[in-house]
Every structure is written in C-alpha cells, then in structure tokens.
Amino acid sequence: MNDQDVLVVGGGVVGLTLAEALTRQEPGLRVTVLEQHGWGSGATGYAGAVDIPYAHTPFHRQLVEAGRQWWTEFEADAPAPGARTALPFAWLVRGPEAAGHLADTLVTPARPVAAPADGAWRLPAGTTALAGEAHVIDPRRLTAALVRRLAARPRVRLVEHRRVTELTPAADGVRAATADGGRWRAERCVLALGPWLPSSPLRSALRPAPGPAGPEADVRTKRVYGLRVALSGPAAVRYGVGSAEDGIFLFPVADGEFAMSVKHDVWDVPPEERPLPADVRARAAAFLDAVVGPGTWAVTRGRVFADTYTPDATPRLLPLSPADGVFAVTGLHGSGVRLAAGLAAHAARAVLAHRRGDLA
Numbered sequence: 510m511n512d513q514d515v516l517v518v519g520g521g522v523v524g525l526t527l528a529e530a531l532t533r534q535e536p537g538l539r540v541t542v543l544e545q546h547g548w549g550s551g552a553t554g555y556a557g558a559v560d561i562p563y564a565h566t567p568f569h570r571q572l573v574e575a576g577r578q579w580w581t582e583f584e585a586d587a588p589a590p591g592a593r594t595a596l597p598f599a600w601l602v603r604g605p606e607a608a609g610h611l612a613d614t615l616v617t618p619a620r621p622v623a624a625p626a627d628g629a630w631r632l633p634a635g636t637t638a639l640a641g642e643a644h645v646i647d648p649r650r651l652t653a654a655l656v657r658r659l660a661a662r663p664r665v666r667l668v669e670h671r672r673v674t675e676l677t678p679a680a681d682g683v684r685a686a687t688a689d690g691g692r693w694r695a696e697r698c699v700l701a702l703g704p705w706l707p708s709s710p711l712r713s714a715l716r717p718a719p720g721p722a723g724p725e726a727d728v729r730t731k732r733v734y735g736l737r738v739a740l741s742g743p744a745a746v747r748y749g750v751g752s753a754e755d756g757i758f759l760f761p762v763a764d765g766e767f768a769m770s771v772k773h774d775v776w777d778v779p780p781e782e783r784p785l786p787a788d789v790r791a792r793a794a795a796f797l798d799a800v801v802g803p804g805t806w807a808v809t810r811g812r813v814f815a816d817t818y819t820p821d822a823t824p825r826l827l828p829l830s831p832a833d834g835v836f837a838v839t840g841l842h843g844s845g846v847r848l849a850a851g852l853a854a855h856a857a858r859a860v861l862a863h864r865r866g867d868l869a
Contacts (some may be wrong), residue, residue, distance in 0.1 A: 512665070513539040515860060516685060516695035518711070519543025521553035522648050523838050525655040526849045530579065530857035532662050539664045540860075541695070543687065545672035546673050549652035550723050552703040552780075552814065554656045555860035558733070559596065559749055559760040559768075560644040562616035572827035573616050575850030582843075583850070589654035591647050596760060598643035598749040601636045601800070608637065614753075617642045628743030629766055630750045639868055643749055646765050646846050678833040697834040704780040706837055712829060714750040730815035732778045734789045736770040737762075737809045744801035758797045766809070778815050779799040785811035812815050834863060 515531055517524045524628060528542050544550070555646055562577065564570035580593060602608045611619065619641035624632040629676050632638055659665045675686040682696040707730055738759065749760035756772025771789050790808065797806045817839040829835045838856050 511693045513541040513695045515540045516728055517697045517701055518698065519701035520548045520583055521551050521609040521701065521703055522549060522652055522849045523852060525652060526853035527664060527699060527701060527838060528659055529655055530760060530853040532665055535856050535861055537664065541666040541668065543671045543673055544669050547669055548656050549648060552837045553648045556648045556846045558646040558648065559758060560847050562642055564616055565614060568650060570616055570633050572851030572855060574849055575854040576848060579850035589650065592651040592654050593646050596643045596645045596747065596749050598641055599630065600639040600641055601633065601750060601752045602639060603636050603754060606617050611639065611714045611753060615641060628745060629746045629748040630800050631802060638860050645760060645762060648846050654736065658796055671833045673711060676835065683833050683835055686719055697864055699856060699860060700837040702815050706817055706839060729776055729818050730778055731818050732775040733814055733816050734773055734811065735814055736769040736811040738769050739807045739809050740767055740801060740805060744805050750800050755796065760825050780815050782813040785813060836860060
C-alpha cells in the first residue's frame with residue numbers, strides 16, 4: 510500500500526499546478542500525482558491559452574487574482590522561459606454597451622487603441638478596439654517546468670502511465686486501485702480530470718454531497734472549438750485579437766502557429782468529437798477575413814473539444830465526497846490552462862483546511 514497525504518488523479522496542467530500549490534503552502538506534505546498516460550497528454554496537450562484577466566463573478570475575480578499571485582511566486586522561485594509570455598492584445602467591441610460590459614468584466618483596465626500601423630490586425634467596420642493586459646501560456650513548457658519543480662521536492666511522487674480504476678472510501682481517507690494492480694491510500698484525494706470528470710467511473714463508489722451542490726448538478730461540459738491558423742504577411746507578428754461578443758479569440762502560440770477558439774453554446778457533450786463542423790469554419794473564416802484580411806490565413810487543423818463548466822458560470826472546487834475527503838477541480842472558460850493557477854491555489858487552501866478540520 511502506497512501511503513500519502515494527498516493523492517491527485519490527473520497529470521495535466523491543473524493536477525500538476527495543484528500539486529505545486531499544495532507543496533508550496535505545506536512543504537512537508539506527501540503528495541502523489543497519478544497520470545494514466547504522459548504528463549499533459551489530455552486536454553493540456555492540445556490547448557493554446559491566452560491568459561486574459563477578465564471575470565464574470567466575484568469569485569471568478571478572486572481566482573484571477575490568485576492566479577496572478579501564483580505566477581508571480583512561481584516565476585520568482587525559478588524562471589520557466591517561454592511558459593508565460595506577455596502579449597499585446599486588442600479587444601474588438603461594437604457600441605458603448607459592449608465596451609461598458611467589458612470594462613466591468615476586466616480585472617485590469619483596458620484603454621482605447623487604434624489598429625497598429627504595422628498591419629498586425631485590422632479594425633473591422635463598426636467596431637472600436639481596447640488594448641488590455643494578456644499573456645500567452647505554453648501548456649507544454651509549463652507542464653515540463655512543473656514536473657521539474659515537483660521532481661525536486663523530496664515528498665512528491667510523480668507517476669506516469671498509471672490509470673486509476675477505483676476509488677473506495679476508507680476509515681482513514683480514501684483508497685485507490687490502479688490498472689496494474691497497485692494500491693494507494695491517502696487522507697485526501699482530488700480529481701483533476703478536466704472534461705472527463707462528468708463521465709468518470711471513479712465517482713460511482715463515492716458518497717456525494719447532498720442537494721443541489723452535488724456533482725451531478727454542478728458538473729457539465731460545453732462544446733468548444735479549437736483551431737490552428739497559419740498567417741502570412743504583417744498579420745504574422747505576435748499580436749492577439751478577440752471579441753467577447755462573438756466568442757472568438759485569435760492569438761499566437763508556439764512554433765509560429767496561431768490558436769483560435771470559437772465559442773459554441775452546446776452543452777453535455779463528450780470530451781472529444783470530430784470532425785470540425787462547416788458552420789464553425791465559416792464563422793472562423795469571416796472573423797479572419799475581417800481582422801487579418803482575405804488571403805493571409807489558412808486553417809491548418811481543428812479540434813472539437815469540451816470545457817468543464819458549472820451552471821452558474823462559477824469555477825470552483827467541488828466536494829464530490831466530503832465525508833471521504835474527495836474533491837474535484839473544475840471551472841469554466843478554458844480554466845484548464847487560463848485559470849489553472851487560480852484554481853490550484855484555491856483548491857490547495859480548501860484541501861489543507863479540510864485536512865485540518867476547518868472545512869466540513
């Protein structure tokens with residue numbers, strides 16, 4: 510039996526960031542992270558994330574602020590080159606009402622800006638632009654930096670290619686079984702399964718929290734479309750552009766590619782689907798023609814995926830089985846990368862409080 514204080518199931522950016530936050534807040538903690546494939550091989554492996562400080566609820570704002578603090582501390586400990594890079598970013602808005610809503614939503618203020626003289630992007634007719642703070646996060650580099658950081662901590666165990674098949678409540682916490690016959694015991698367990706959480710069989714043996722706060726009511730998946738775009742000419746410079754009204758964001762990622770996300774209001778979908786629908790490609794094409802110009806772009810690949818959301822659009826730590834000390838980290842709006850630091854900091858505080866008996 511492998512004993513630890515906290516078992517984290519899922520080795521994507523959220524699970525690894527949580528382990529980092531836990532052991533930062535309590536260095537003597539025994540933490541094990543189990544990942545069924547390789548580090549960052551799930552949703553993290555495809556994500557391209559632009560970290561924009563905007564929030565829809567007071568608690569969402571707290572997570573954004575907690576994430577900003579986490580990044581300050583993380584980068585101060587040891588630089589992780591390329592994991593997070595400042596990005597010039599422009600919000601495109603139509604009319605004063607949209608501009609006012611954006612101003613209320615942004616955690617850091619934006620200022621009016623004209624389209625750049627170098628032609629990095631165009632200002633579509635009928636819109637104004639606001640320049641705001643943004644960073645690009647490279648999930649692969651961040652994952653590698655987290656693994657290096659955690660591997661240097663003597664009470665942290667990182668175990669790849671170990672699929673958890675069963676969670677069982679026990680008098681001393683929770684026990685986990687892995688597909689290779691391994692047995693694990695922990696005081697607390699956190700599931701960081703991204704969009705696979707709603708359908709995970711690991712929840713079946715747990716005693717969920719009663720009432721509307723229970724996991725069945727709180728965890729849903731919503732479709733999101735991710736594209737990779739190649740740009741040519743002036744538009745290929747490192748600049749990000751987004752429209753909250755249209756739910757479309759375009760920003761540079763690693764290796765000269767641009768990532769594009771397209772919002773789609775379809776709920777309760779499986780984590781992955783193919784192929785990319787024609788109407789989504791049409792929406793993407795219209796945005797690219799308007800913002801960077803016809804003939805300057807090409808969609809190189811696309812993926813239909815799902816984000817894990819809560820119905821009231823509030824990311825949080827879910828007490829899946831509080832009597833057994835089992836939790837799940839979930840959220841919204843690309844939280845797997847954009848809000849990972851804030852979610853991890855919040856979840857670490859909650860798990861440690863539960864361990865001290867401060868949280869029922």
